[in-house]
Amino acid sequence: MKILLANPRGFCAGVNMAIQCLEECVRMFGDNIHVYHEIVHNKYVVERFTKLGVRFVDEVSDVPEGAILVYSAHGVSPAIRQQARDRKLQTIDATCPLVTKVHMEAIRYARQGYNIVLIGHEGHDEVVGTMGEAPESITLVDTPEDVEKLSFAPDAKLAYLTQTTLSVEEAGRLIAKLKERYPQIESPPKEDICYATTNRQHAVAQLTERADVVLVLGSQNSSNSQRLKEIAKSLGRPAYLIDGAGEIQEDWFTEDNNVLITAGASAPEVVVQEVVNYLKTTFNAELEEVVTREEHVTFPLPKELRQLQLSN
Known part of the structure; x- marks a missing residue:
């Protein structure tokens, strides 16, 4: 392995x-x-x-x-x-300052008289907080069908914002659909999806083709971790979102598998290393760390x- x-x-x-x-x-x-x-x-x-x-x-x-x-x-x-x-x-x-940035954008657009379309997942803590900044001005969309149901006038004063932890590809599809329906819709000066979310998704998209199985360390209520699992699955690989080594099932693997391990933005390194050690002990696995992008943000x-x- x-x-x-x-x-x-x-x-x-x-x-x-x-x-x-x-x-x-x-x-x-x-x-x-x-x-x-x-x-x-x-x-x-x-x-x-x-x-x-x-x-x-x-x-x-x-x-x-x-x-x-x-x-x-x-x-x-x-x-x-x-x-x-x-x-x-x-x-x-x-x-997170990147979430605060979205809040400030919502306040600014609302004060300028825009109707704001927020792309995000209903009930997520970040979405609830952002919508609370201007509830009378924000409409949430989660799917292409939600975009189709929007009833704004063709020339309405519109702007869109996004939850910071979305799939870049998923958000891109919804943004394209919004622009198709409402070509005048305003976008934030800089995209809202977090740099780290983007980088982790990029790594999974790039490395999944080398893997037989993908393990994502993260909790079930972590939006960005769910997106990593979904990306791997969309590329045709079995992918599992787990909190730690205790959730691994041996029948997920064979001894000659290549196993890609990543972790969502809220998963600590200690659980990653527990999984690495489990696979080394159980399958005599060899380790290769692959750097796809550098991060230096604090x-x-x-x-x-x-x-x-x-x-x-």
Whole structure:
């Protein structure tokens, strides 16, 4: 067996920042930390912080008045921020800057009188937060059929935005369909899909032809991880989205397989290495790491946290 280990893989700059932010909060404040939803969509990460005493909540009302609340990497709506102010919570915003960029674009387009078409998956935390910025101005589309159902006038003042973790190809099809129906539709100055999402998809698209089986490390509720699995499957390879080595089934492989391993942007490297070690031990696999693109992006810790560090 041969392992093709995709690089880049795993944590993006936004996830790195959010996790470092929460680690620093735990260091500074102990276990009196609450996070609105999951800090990132990864089971391993959430379980690790839960063991450290961090509490993940779905309602701001579940956070005691005056406590610390961290906003997840996916961002939140203005309504959630107001609820936190009403409860006098000390908030730390770990929203990925690339998600914040989409929020700012939504606000700008709404103020300029545009109807905004948001391409994304209904119910995803990022989509909920973005739509909350201008709910009266945003219409969500998830499929080509959704685009066909749009009822805007042919000359309507329109702009589109996208969820940052979409498949580039999937989003491209919907954007093309929108432009076909509404040639005047405005696009954001710079595309919204995250650089890391794009790079991981590019690696899978490039390397899957060399593989017999594809393993994607990531959780089922991770949108960008699901896209990696879908890309591999669309190229005719069996692909499995797993949280770790414990979910692997030996009958997925034969001893002479080439196995491509990658990881979604919220999956930690430790679970990747567990899978690599499992395949080495079980199938005597050899490892080849394949670099398809370089990444050098970093984001600073949230301003509120940096200010608290200075005052401590």
